[in-house]
Amino acid sequence: MTRSALLFATAATLVLAPLAARAADAELTVFDWAGFGLQELIEPYAAKYGDIPTYSFFADDDEAFQKVSTGFKTDVTHPCSQMVSKYRDAGLIEPWDVSKIPEFANINPRFLNSSIFKDDGGVWYIPTDYxxxxxxxxxxxxxxxxxxxxxxxxxxxxxxxxxxxxxxxxxxxxxxxxxxxxxxxxxxxxxxxxxxxxxxxxxxxxxxxxxxxxxxxxxxxxxxxxxxxxxxxxxxxxxxxxxxxxxxxxxxxxxxTWFCGYVNMKDGPGKEEKAYDYINAFIDQSSAPQLLANIGYASTNDAAMAKIPLEDLKKAEVDPxxxxxxxxxxxxxxxxxxxxxxxxxxxxxx
Incomplete structure (x- = not known):
């Protein structure tokens, strides 16, 4: 079954239970948008561990914030940019160590042009998709x-x-x-x-x-x-x-236009090393074509996007x-x- 057919077939399930979890690697829990729990998006992670993380899904940014702010434990969460200040103000997240994220240098600077995302305290947000x-x-x-x-x-x-x-x-x-x-x-x-x-x-x-x-x-x-x-x-x-x-x-x-990315949750239940392996896999240059093909979104990684033909960007409706x-x-x-x-x-x- 293709991903598109699968999503059509399970639409009712997602509507009724948008926070349903997909259990896999118990040492990393990812709280993500419905439809993002695909191995194709993080092949380097799957290759290293032989599995994908445990996913829990949400359908709305406010719903996601409400759940994590009332005690739901996750290691990484995927809010869109306008929500990041709420996570920071609530004390739910900690900075990423970008020295452990080699492709961070290739993220287009416009996605980090805010003290909410990056300040003297560190980098609080890794923009990944738009x-x-x-x-x-x-x-x-x-x-x-x-x-x-x-x-x-x-x-x-x-x-x-x-x-x-x-x-x-x-x-x-x-x-x-x-x-x-x-x-x-x-x-x-x-x-x-x-x-x-x-x-x-x-x-x-x-x-x-x-x-x-x-x-x-x-x-x-x-x-x-x-x-x-x-x-x-x-x-x-x-x-x-x-x-x-x-x-x-x-x-x-x-x-x-909008962009989303990942925050590093404070006191996550899993292994911190795997949180970095996950984010590195997601913004890996090999993952950008899969993000485009499977979700229809562009990667914030400029080096990765430069390798994708313009005709593919036009087909996905993400060309400038x-x-x-x-x-x-x-x-x-x-x-x-x-x-x-x-x-x-x-x-x-x-």
């Missing part, structure tokens, strides 16, 4: 002109055929872009209210707030959903099944684009909490 959040759509039923603007999510033509992420960061990146904000690091009250009003207007059109790419891919494959605000991996899954899917990364208002981008970088804790609370109200119909 991609986009943009408009996925059924190219058979949805004309290209309909997705030329983020207004497609308000279009009554697609009422109850829309899917949005059940994810605070992604849904607010959409709403802010749609209302003219391209930098979310200094959102005013007026801008916040406008974005919230936009989400409330869109809410009646929403068939599903998806929780993981397998779920989204499944409902798009059946035709239940025709337009979605999506990550690259759902599009990659659909393309692997030869489904007529498009990924509009240049609507007039712009799209979002000139459209307006909202970068999902760290934001003020109070604003993010406000977004989280408001989104819960909107989903509930208030």
């Amino acid at each position: 991609a986009y959040t943009a408009i996925a759509y059924n190219t058979t039923d949805v004309p290209a002109e309909d997705v030329a603007s983020l207004d497609v999510f308000k279009n009554p033509k697609y009422s109850q055929r829309i899917a949005l992420p059940d994810n605070t960061d992604d849904v607010w990146s959409l709403a802010l872009l749609a209302t003219g904000v391209t930098d979310w690091t200094n959102v005013t009250d007026e801008q916040f209210k406008a974005a919230a009003a936009w989400l409330r207007e869109v809410h009646p059109n929403v068939r599903l707030y998806w929780t993981d790419p397998a779920e989204l891919s499944a409902v798009m494959a059946t035709g239940e959903v025709q337009v979605a605000w999506s990550w690259n991996d759902a599009v990659a899954l659909l393309k692997a099944e030869n489904f007529p899917v498009g990924f509009q990364r240049s609507p007039k208002e712009g799209v979002a 684009i000139s459209t307006t981008l909202l970068a999902q970088t760290p934001i003020d804790h109070a604003m993010r909490q406000k977004m989280l609370e408001e989104f819960e109200l909107i989903k509930s119909g208030f």
